[in-house]
Amino acid sequence: MKTLKFTLNGESVCRSVEPRTHLADFVRGDQGLTGTNIGCEHGVCGACTVEIDGAPARSCLTFAVTCEGADVRTIEGLRDDPVMGQLREAFNAEHALQCGYCTPGMLVTARDIVLRLPDADEARVRHELAGNLCRCTGYTGIVRAILSVLVARRTP
């Protein structure tokens, strides 16, 4: 076991962890934050995407112990984030989910697209979404939702 100290959704966490425990299992199992979903567990599906030090990352490919000193935000920690608020409304309006399993990871990725690529067009949004699998929607609603937030943020 190793001692792990880091910031999770703005709060300081100090726990003993097995090195083999990945961050997704840690936030779900140890911290009870089940908003992060686990899909493929080898980095392909994107369901477990969280924010580490301000950037999206696969929590299934990040061993919790490697997050020493890091600032981690899961979907729960983005509840009051204004961009996430816009995205939630847009996902609702555009029917950007059906079963919802991909949605937490999709939203973390969407937020990164909106903030990092404010000029992104549809082709770029689709390129950026390649790492988040959705098997329900065919992506049309998701792409529309993200584009609508991008457009709304460009017009003051």
Next chain:
Amino acid sequence: MPHHAASIARGVGHSASGPVKAPAFDYERPVDVDGALRLLAEGGDDAKLIAGGQSLGPLLNLRLARPALLIDVRMLDEMREISASDNAVVLGAAVTHARIEDGNAPDPAGGLLRYVARGIAYRAVRNRGTIGGSLAHADPAADWVNLMALLDATLIVRSTAAERTIAAVDLVAGPLSTVLAADEMIVAVRIPKLSGSARVGWFKFNRKPGEFAEAICGIVDDPERDVRRLLVGVTESGSPHVADGAELLSAPPDARDGIITAAVAGAGFRCGTYKHQVRAVSLRRAMDALR
């Protein structure tokens, strides 16, 4: 990269329904490169270096790798440095794909590094995956393995005993296997700068952005530095095939197909096969992209 691990997993009869939790291992986070090298020397074959973990993570979760000890070098300052001289750009081995994508490093090849970086897996992977880690993982389909060979990059490699350099084109000994000794670590990658008038062309053949490449081909034309090279990547041996590109570059357009056919055959692909065809098309498209 994750998709590579998935393809490898399929290759050895595992599937996504197999084990997806890593086996137990010990974990150390040394404070400097010397400390990492000492741990690596002591750990021998049972120790593995980890930086971003975007290639090793899937192998661990699928239990295709079972190291007793992981040595975390992701945060070592020396491994994250970027520097440039008149002739070369040196990237620390733990520089992430995302930093290259974002232009944090001077591009030695007129923007080609940034372009290639954007096609590596997905942003969430690029935020953690590193150039040195990708090279050490030695997936024949990996972008850096092939691009570094084309650009004639040099790997700076250290052990507790010595420092040496390895030409990137000589790194891969076979799929997921390198010429690195068990106690050696890539600390940096030195990429020669092309001249301002150089032209480069690159084509990665895959069906979905970020996916495992079926083929990668590239070409460099830099008369000022006397560099004319072509690359046929993702070979059966695992080692990128880099050859003289002068004939192809100087050929009139209607003579190119024959030269491309021969170049791909020279990389070990029999004419008339799908694998030959997909590389020939990729090399043609790399030529078309030359600018």
